[in-house]
Amino acid sequence: MDNTLLLQEAIKARAAAYTPYSGFGVGAALLDKEGHVHHGCNVENAAYGPTNCAERTAMFRAIADGHAPGSFSAMAIVGDTEEPIAPCGVCRQVMLELCDPDMPVILGNLKGDIRETTIRELLPYAFGPAHLQE
Ligand SMILES: O=c1ccn([C@H]2C[C@H](O)[C@@H](CO)O2)c(=O)[nH]1
Ligand SMILES: [Zn+2]
Numbered sequence: 848m849d850n851t852l853l854l855q856e857a858i859k860a861r862a863a864a865y866t867p868y869s870g871f872g873v874g875a876a877l878l879d880k881e882g883h884v885h886h887g888c889n890v891e892n893a894a895y896g897p898t899n900c901a902e903r904t905a906m907f908r909a910i911a912d913g914h915a916p917g918s919f920s921a922m923a924i925v926g927d928t929e930e931p932i933a934p935c936g937v938c939r940q941v942m943l944e945l946c947d948p949d950m951p952v953i954l955g956n957l958k959g960d961i962r963e964t965t966i967r968e969l970l971p972y973a974f975g976p977a978h979l980q981e
Contacts, residue, residue, distance in 0.1 A: 850963065853878055853923035854955045860886035860901065861925055867891060873901035873932065877909055878921045885909035902938040906945050916945045923953040931955050931962040939970040948975075 853876050861874025868891050875887040887905025891898045899907075902924055910916065922942070926932035931954035934942070942952070948967040955961050967973075 848878055848882065848884070848921075850921075850923065850951075850953045850961065853884070853921055854925060854953060854961065856884045856886065857901075857923040857925040857955065858957070860888050860905070862888075864888040864901065865890045868893070868895065871926065873924065873926045875901040875905040875925075876923045877905040877919055878923075879909065879914055880918050880920050885912070885914070900935060900938050902934050903941050906941055910945065917947055919946050919950060921951045921953065922946070923955060925955045925957065928956045931960050934969065936970075939966065940973070942966045943970055943973050943975045948973075 856876035857874040860876055861872045864872030866872050866889060873889045877885040885905050885908050887901045887908055889899065889901045890904060924932050924934055943966050946966055949965050952964050952966060952969060953961060
């Protein structure tokens with residue numbers, strides 16, 4: 848599946864965003880190595896802190912459905928932003944935990960701007976799972 852198609856899946860995922868507080872909907876589409884897409888949207892909360900971003904929703908959904916960490920091949924993320932969206936620091940850390948650091952991350956917006964990067968680029972000099980291994 849190419850970047851444009853995966854971004855389309857992220858736009859579809861965004862339609863389910865629950866954003867009564869920010870009004871800022873985000874969609875994520877996580878492609879697994881078997882070619883299946885796992886969709887995520889942001890889900891906000893009146894207490895603000897419990898809000899879950901679209902990216903983590905997609906990753907946690909895939910893990911909860913039995914897909915192994917590291918079994919993913921790309922993620923696309925979309926918001927209604929001037930530039931391609933930038934994932935938050937918490938989501939970058941969770942990406943590093945559950946995906947290959949060199950996995951492509953495709954950032955987009957509704958205007959069709961696209962930026963392709965990797966988790967390693969999004970989170971340089973990161974503390975990750977490797978630091979806790981003997
Ligand atoms: O990459 C991002 C950036 C923000 N948000 C959400 C969190 C919150 O619901 C809203 C505003 O920060 O957007 C995401 O889901 N993903
Ligand atoms: Zn986030």
